Amino acid sequence: MSPGGTGPTTLAQLGEFALIAELVRDLPASDDVLLGPGDDGAVLDVGGSVVVSTDVLVEGVHFRRDWSGPADVGRKAVAVNVADVEAMGARPQGIVVGFSAPGDTEVRWVLDLAAGLRAECDAARVNLLGGDTTRGRDVTLSVTALGTLDGRAPVRRDGARPGDELAVVGRLGWAAAGLLVLSRGFRSPRAVVDVQRVPQVPYGQGAVAARAGATSMVDVSDGLLADLGHVARASGVVIDVRTGAVAIDEPLQTVGAATRVDPLLLVLTGGEDHALAATFPPGRVPPGWTVIGAVGARQDDGPGVTVDGAPFAGVPGFDHFRPGARR
Structure with a gap:
């Protein structure tokens, strides 16, 4: 297990329970955690309604080991899940992780992944509560994130109203640009490659938006236009994105x-940035958020999302099950 080669070097040699002991060793816990790893389940003091969200990261679909180091994979697994809790206006509290890998996976790789999990938990101010491990064909992580609304109502997708302002916080298009670069065999600009490997979630801004009176909110994971489409359909409105306001x-x-790819296309349709997009009553957009559009009344046969007042002609974002889809 040690870098010097004095112990087990693969998961098959180490064994499941020894691996679990390594992964949960000396995990920190906040006052919200009444019972951490070691029992059949963790116990949280949530003080009210609980927000729960689950995401699965699969090797070859969400990450590639020749593009991302193990710590990057661990950090990404936390970030993409906590972003969903943020999008509900909740304060994230903890995560549990399901992990599978082939038996010949190096223990050092898994421990470095666990270090990434812990590092991003620290950044997101969440607790790593435990989980499960098993053997699998590929490396897969299934992360469930939990959060509390601190007595507030959740910010749902169906609350946008005509007259609201559309605003975003976080980066848009950077992860898609990084994927484009990596797909062509390059590693620069380093800034976009780094964001593709580890999303830079605007932690804490979900609760900021909720306190400011956000009427709807969504995590931008599959593309700005695609994710705004979910809000528009749920709310029965049209959301117009003004490209002149988009950075x-x-x-x-x-x-x-x-x-030779239009960078605006990356911003409008690129996924995996995990920025937040929300609608607010006029004058209620909090500091740090950028207004990029508006909400209007939707016609029966009209589009849910428009760009500068016109329907968007291209593919608005990523769909895992669309023929030919690939990250």
Whole structure:
């Protein structure tokens, strides 16, 4: 198990229960945790309604080991799940992790992944509560995140109303630009590659939006237009994105020039940034958020999302089961 080779070096040699002992060793816990790893389940003091969300990360679909180090994979697994709890306006509290891997996986790789899990838990201010391990064909992580609303109502997707302002916080298009670069065999600009490997979730902003009176909110995971489409359909409105208000950051311009891909397309349809998009009554957008559009009344046969007042002609985002879909 040790880097010097004095102990087991693969999961098959180490064994399941020794691995679990390593993964949960000296886990920190906040006052919200009444019972941590070691029993059949963890116990949280949530003080009210609980928000629960689950995501699965599969090797070859959500990450590649030749593109991302184990700590990156661990951090990403936390980030993408906590972002969903943030999108409900909740305060994330803890996660549990299901992990599978082939028996010949190096123990050092798994321990580095666990270090990434812990590092991102620290960044997100959540507790790693435990989970399960098993043998599998590929490396897979299933993470369930839990959070508390602290007495507030959840911010749902069906609350947007005509007259609301559309605003975002976090980066848009960076992860898609990083994927584009990596797919072509390059590793720069480093800034977008890093965001593709580890999303930079605007932690804490979900609760900020809720306190400011957000009427709806969504985690931008599959593309801005695609995810706004969920809000528009649930709310029965049309959401118009104004491209003049959308920032095209310098790294995106660099990638666009090198690949001949319109950087605006990356911003509008690129996924995996895990920014937050929300609608607010006029004048209620909190500091740090950027207004990029507005909500209007939807016609019976009209589109749910428009760009500068017109329907978007392309594919609005990622769908795992669309023919030919790939990250």
